[in-house]
Amino acid sequence: MKEVKISKEFVELYKILKFEGLASSGGEAKTVIHDGQVLVNGVVETQKRKKIVAGDTIEFMDTTLKIVPQ
Numbered sequence: 585m586k587e588v589k590i591s592k593e594f595v596e597l598y599k600i601l602k603f604e605g606l607a608s609s610g611g612e613a614k615t616v617i618h619d620g621q622v623l624v625n626g627v628v629e630t631q632k633r634k635k636i637v638a639g640d641t642i643e644f645m646d647t648t649l650k651i652v653p654q
Contacts, residue, residue, distance in 0.1 A: 586647065589654040594635035597624065597642070600651075606644050616644065 588604060598613040601622070607613035614632040616622060622629050623643040624636065636642065638653040 585641075585650050587652050588649045589652055590636075590638060591654040594637045595651075596632070597622065597629060597634040597636050598632045600636055600642060600649065601644060604647075604649060606647060621645075 586604075588600060598607075598610055598617055601607040601613035601616070602610050607616060617632045617634075618630055620628045620630055621644060624634060625640055626643075636651055638651050640651045642649040642651070
C-alpha cells in the first residue's frame with residue numbers, strides 16, 4: 585500500500601490516478617473510472633470527479649493507495 589499525501593481538503597479521483605502514474609492522462613483516468621475499474625473504500629466508483637479525502641483508499645489494478653493528510 586502506497587501513501588499519498590494531500591494538502592487540500594479533497595482531490596478529485598481522476599487527478600490522483602493521473603498524478604500517481606496509474607493513468608497516462610486525465611482522459612485515460614476518466615475512462616478507467618467510468619468503466620468501473622477503480623474501487624474507493626472497497627466499492628466500485630464511477631464518478632470521475634469523486635472528492636477523495638484523507639482516510640480514503642483507492643484500488644486500481646494491483647495498486648492500493650491510502651490517502652493521508654500532508
